[in-house]
Amino acid sequence: MEELTLDSMRKHIDRLCEVREGSTVSWLAYMELYTKKERELYRALSTTQVSKNLVRFHLYIPTKELPLVIQPKINLPPLILNIVENNKMPPSKFDTNVMLEVPQAIVNTYGVPSYSEINPAPFYIVTFGFFIGVMFGDVGHMLMAIPLLIHFKANL
Structure with a gap:
């Protein structure tokens, strides 16, 4: 299992953004996508709590986008989803x-x-x-x- 670090997440983003070879996407569009992903990465990392065996995120996910989180198409450690109802x-x-x-x-x-x-x-x-x-x-x-x-x- 790959360790969840900033470097490993950058490598994963690079794998997701491999659009250069044989693609019609311009360099500007590629860099725009890359910077959006980097910005979201840092925003997500700023809301995490990291311990030895657990990474905890506190975030809002729209109900219709919940299946995208529950069943990812990439190999990640098991996901423990705890839905908290609050008045916020x-x-x-x-x-x-x-x-x-x-x-x-x-x-x-x-x-x-x-x-x-x-x-x-x-x-x-x-x-x-x-x-x-x-x-x-x-x-x-x-x-x-x-x-x-x-x-x-x-x-x-």
Whole structure:
């Protein structure tokens, strides 16, 4: 059985990220995936309690994703799953696709909504184009007004 260390987890991540040979994935996409996995690795490791024979994680797992944890496709030591019901509010989790990932990240920068609140990212996506249009409209008006102001400056 492989010892659960940071080095072994890095090797495992490297095995998971072997997409370079014969793949159409760009180097940038590969590095993005790698950094996301590294960030999640360090976040997960910061919540662990390690003893001689046991590694304990405290985390929230959505019910629909529980089978992914219970039956992993990799060789790991046996899993002891202890589901604890508590009165704490679970963290917000918004399922996003590639198109919605960036707007959701921008919204999360200014504060992640609470568990039962509406996700403001759709409102941001809809209004973003309008506000950009308003800003560039003002720039366009300014560019049209500058020649007129220069032309009529002598009369002012």
